[in-house]
Ligand SMILES: Nc1ncnc2c1ncn2[C@@H]1O[C@H](COP(=O)(O)OP(=O)(O)O)[C@@H](O)[C@H]1O
């Protein structure tokens with residue numbers, strides 16, 4: 001905690017104007033990532049993980065998107081940069097890997113051409129130098145037969161190989177921060193383990209920070225030092241990985257932990273899917289957003305929104321009753337919000 | 342500016358041999374190119390394929406039926422019909438190619454711009470709607486009527502008429518490509534709008550563009566012939582296929598050859614271009630051709646490769 005964080009997000013809000021009205025997909029999210037740290041972001045799909053990530057790079061159409069708060073990176077607020085300056089950050093200082101490896105590469109160009117293009121977007125390099133660098137990057141990702149891959153087209157590669165190529169592409173300018181948005185969700189389990197292993201390895205080599213988005217807590221346990229749990233556009237809990245797994249304070253986190261498949265073959269339990277989109281702001285302003293699904297909800301929860309509180313050093317939680325729940329041992333039960341799948 | 346060399350549209354096999362085999366396993370494409378190459382060669386080599394002058398009048402030889410000397414016979418002014426047909430094909434191809442090239446280029450730009458910017462989309466697509474509202478022949482006739490019957494004006498009229506059909510195809514293809522993750526990925530890499538549109542969107546919309554262009558080629562030949570037949574196209578002594586039909590109309594019962602031969606060549610060209618278009622569609626879109634043997638084999642290879650990864 002002594003050094004300055006690599007990335008510090010303060011009260012980020014991201015609002016989209018859509019035909020149905022304003023959608024506040026991210027609402028007052030604050031978090032930080034230290035240099036060389038891997039931070040996990042977890043939460044159900046639709047809770048705003050991807051929007052948070054893509055807001056960092058400002059990838060949304062600026063005409064229909066409104067950002068609020070601050071995103072501090074390398075001494076600058078990314079939200080204040082011009083589009084021109086922002087382009088120098090994207091892919092260069094901060095890279096992102098998307099979930100979908102199938103359509104993440106342009107089908108009409110070879111792998112080599114695409115990596116070389118990424119290199120030459122930010123670095124002065126001749127075609128030959130770029131080619132060598134591309135080859136080196138492919139080697140780094142441990143892909144089989146890198147020389148041939150350079151000349152392959154995306155459709156000739158499997159999902160796992162494409163995700164390796166995406167990693168090579170993302171690392172082409174040695175970014176300080178790598179955002180991985182569910183990088184392994186679309187892959188099968190053995191390939192998933194290999195890709196995660198690779199990311200860990202490359203993190204050591206390149207000494208970058210990683211923001212790992214996932215809805216899979218076992219991935220978090222394997223990769224991250226700290227976790228941030230999001231629910232409906234807000235951070236509801238933040239803690240060191242071990243703390244979070246041992247002593248989850250928020251009922252939602254307990255539920256998530258319960259829904260991790262158990263190795264001993266116990267029936268996997270599944271969380272309710274959130275029905276509909278993020279509720280309109282005025283509906284959720286005056287209550288805890290989790291109240292409709294929370295077994296511990298009280299009148300207080302339904303009339304006033306809790307704020308993010310520091311329960312112990314480095315452990316923040318957004319819940320009125322976390323102390324009572326913990327005292328009753330209810331936090332690790334949370335049975336009321338679960339359905340058997 | 343990093344230079345990327347796009348391979349020919351989205352045809353995935355970068356390897357020449359595979360592409361050739363795919364070509365020969367596509368009978369539509371082979372027939373289409375064969376017809377069009379024969380017709381085009383005949384026309385382009387016109388000074389060599391015939392020894393007559395298309396304009397020289399020989400009143401003594403009026404309305405001769407086909408013979409060894411005059412393969413397709415002669416017309417009312419004693420001009421050799423074969424020669425006039427061959428030069429007529431030249432005119433048709435010139436008009437068709439010019440319209441396709443200009444309408445293709447403008448349609449491509451308009452389509453891409455419409456896909457990218459909602460404002461452009463509103464403006465361009467309303468104009469296209471307006472152009473669509475008229476029957477194309479009527480619109481072309483009015484434009485030629487205003488500008489005067491000249492080859493250049495016919496080309497201009499047909500270009501205006503056929504831009505919308507190209508622009509729409511490009512626009513809808515571009516909208517699909519735009520949703521692909523790799524476009525967002527490029528933005529995340531720090532690529533600018535022009536790089537994304539020019540280097541990445543464009544090659545991905547080329548295959549529908551090429552297919553549509555081959556149909557535009559066909560209909561513009563047909564429309565030019567219709568315009569000329571109605572007297573609103575290529576001006577008289579010049580031998581366009583429509584003019585030949587018009588000449589033949591008055592003597593259709595005395596000299597069938599004046600109508601039949603130009604007609605046959607119009608049909609041949611339209612047929613050839615349509616086959617070409619259908620063939621290209623299968624050739625350029627690997628998904629659509631997946632019922633053929635070759636595609637199946639390739640899929641099996643890919644599956645095997647994936648398993649070994
Ligand atoms: N471009 C957009 N315009 C409008 N709404 C969006 C947009 N992108 C995402 N959203 C909405 O924001 C919410 C959060 O989405 P997202 O961050 O993708 O969830 P996830 O946590 O699964 O990554 C969703 O309800 C989604 O519908």
Ligand code: SF4
Nearest residue numbers: 288291294301319320
């Ligand atoms: S504030 Fe109330 S409703 Fe919200 S999580 Fe805590 S106990 Fe549940």
Ligand SMILES: [Mg+2]
Nearest residue numbers: 049050181182
């Ligand atoms: Mg997501």
